Amino acid sequence: xxxxTLGELSVSAIGLGAMPLSIxxxxxxxxxxATVHAALDAGVTLLDTADSxxxxxxxxxxxxxxxxxxxxxxxxxxxxxxxxxxxxxxxTPDGGWTVDGSPRHLKAAAxxxxxxxxxxxxxLYQLHKPDPAVPFEESxxxxxxxxxxxxxxLAGISNTDADQIRRAYGILGDRLVSVQNxxxxxxxxxxxxxxxxxxxxxxxxxxxxxxxISRSSLDGPSPREGADSGTAPDRFAAFHAVAAERSVTPQxxxxxxxxxxxxxxxxxxxxxxxxxxxxSAAAADLKxxxxxxxxxxxxxxxx
Numbered sequence: 013x014x015x016x017t018l019g020e021l022s023v024s025a026i027g028l029g030a031m032p033l034s035i036x037x038x039x040x041x042x043x044x045x046a047t048v049h050a051a052l053d054a055g056v057t058l059l060d061t062a063d064s065x066x067x068x069x070x071x072x073x074x075x076x077x078x079x080x081x082x083x084x085x086x087x088x089x090x091x092x093x094x095x096x097x098x099x100x101x102x103x104t105p106d107g108g109w110t111v112d113g114s115p116r117h118l119k120a121a122a123x124x125x126x127x128x129x130x131x132x133x134x135x136l137y138q139l140h141k142p143d144p145a146v147p148f149e150e151s152x153x154x155x156x157x158x159x160x161x162x163x164x165x166l167a168g169i170s171n172t173d174a175d176q177i178r179r180a181y182g183i184l185g186d187r188l189v190s191v192q193n194x195x196x197x198x199x200x201x202x203x204x205x206x207x208x209x210x211x212x213x214x215x216x217x218x219x220x221x222x223x224x225i226s227r228s229s230l231d232g233p234s235p236r237e238g239a240d241s242g243t244a245p246d247r248f249a250a251f252h253a254v255a256a257e258r259s260v261t262p263q264x265x266x267x268x269x270x271x272x273x274x275x276x277x278x279x280x281x282x283x284x285x286x287x288x289x290x291x292s293a294a295a296a297d298l299k300x301x302x303x304x305x306x307x308x309x310x311x312x313x314x315x
Contacts, residue, residue: 198224
């Protein structure tokens with residue numbers, strides 16, 4: 013599979029967003045493990061999880077434990093796989109989301125994630141969302157302390173604006189390697205952040221990357237954090253047209269288009285079936301022409 017750079021690491025250009033394997037509507041464990049193994053078989057080496065990916069009012073860490081079991085049960089080489097997890101969010105009994113970016117919480121959450129993943133150091137640890145009740149520098153400072161202590165190897169931030177990216181970079185320097193924001197054909201509010209990441213050499217990981225094409229993943233609609241409610245299908249007719257011309261799916265065209273946005277973009281589409289993740293991975297080898305890219309750019313342009 014096409015490779016892209018994350019920090020000093022080389023990872024698959026398309027990762028697996030593992031959230032659908034643990035939240036509402038999740039598959040049984042057998043299918044969940046088969047989905048992760050299918051991703052690995054297809055060359056995916058970036059697995060994105062979080063301690064909060066679980067059912068409402070349940071213990072945190074379901075998805076992290078699942079990733080650990082999947083890797084342990086996989087028969088092939090996993091030495092090149094990067095597991096990226098996040099801390100600073102939680103679930104509420106009604107299915108909502110909480111935020112806690114205090115240094116005390118983030119450090120405790122990272123230690124708990126370490127145990128669940130069964131590793132000596134977390135490959136990539138991301139602040140899940142800035143906490144308005146906590147100075148941003150304090151939350152990022154917790155990541156710095158975890159890096160200094162060797163508990164995490166790389167740091168990332170998520171759901172941040174350009175100013176916060178610059179502030180985090182000022183604190184962490186080249187140990188900040190990634191930004192994970194919502195970005196898709198339908199939701200391009202993070203265009204400035206994407207461009208800033210390209211300027212700074214930071215990986216940009218779009219979450220919910222298939223917005224406007226499908227609500228969460230190639231599987232179709234499922235509950236997602238901040239799930240896209242969908243848009244009129246005619247707005248994105250170009251994605252369907254290119255797909256028909258190339259005998260691929262509109263979702264694959266969408267992922268290939270995202271890769272054209274910047275050399276630092278690494279989409280992390282969700283999946284809950286092996287066939288879905290295989291289709292997503294195959295999109296990394298779909299090379300769009302300049303004319304196709306221009307058509308898709310025009311279709312995705314914000315009104």
